[in-house]
Amino acid sequence: MTVDSFKFLPRLIATFYQMMDREPVHPIPWSPLPCDLEECAFGLITSAGLFQQRHSPPFDLERERQEPTWGDPSYREIPVNIPQDQVGVSHLHLNPQDMLLDINIQLPIRRFQELQQEGRIGRLAKTAYSFMGYQGFPPDTTQWESTFGPQVAQALKADGVDCVLLTPA
């Protein structure tokens, strides 16, 4: 089966993506798997605009409404023991309803805890991270690359993480 990237996109949004066409970065970064999965520590990162209600602020959607070509480049820490009723979603490009019912469709914290319990993976890091994927038009990932990406990478390294599952929204 070949996945059709545009299957679930209305024509206007498909056009939007085609306007942002770009060439891949070369060389593509590569780190070999450092250990057997059963021994690896996993981190989770999504771009779904998740935050922990009452503990961290939502992403800055007000500025995006005022300035549609801008997207909030910051990130939020999500403790992997977050109760579902504390999950917040701030993302103007998605319907948040299903993520508010079950965080695991974008940030699979419970599934990875289950994989840890069954011994399929070594462990899940205690903190997961969420960015908000819309980074303006044309997209500007400068702050992800210079500031926020390295901060999250450093935090994951400090927690002994070997592998990260990235789940774009």
Add this chain to the structure above:
Amino acid sequence: MPYWAERIGVPRALAVEFPFGHTLGQPQNVFQQMRVIREALDVLKSARSPGKIVHSREKWPTSQAEAIQAWQPEKPSPIIEHLAPRFREMLRSRRKKTS
């Protein structure tokens, strides 16, 4: 979506044909979510070179029209509203070229 994985150049990816905001599946569908994750772990384990994209066998269980409707926000995002006239013009000129 593999479209972006190819253009950005990711080390390894599992391409999943699911609607936006549902990368691992439907809410409370634990078995579906776990099947996708296990496929992703297989990619992690088996990929030997950068840029490897494996296409998942999973199929979205609702109709295409229903899924397109369901994942979108109630109100179009600010940038889509902002650019819509430009998009419509592009689509019109494409149609003219192909007719």
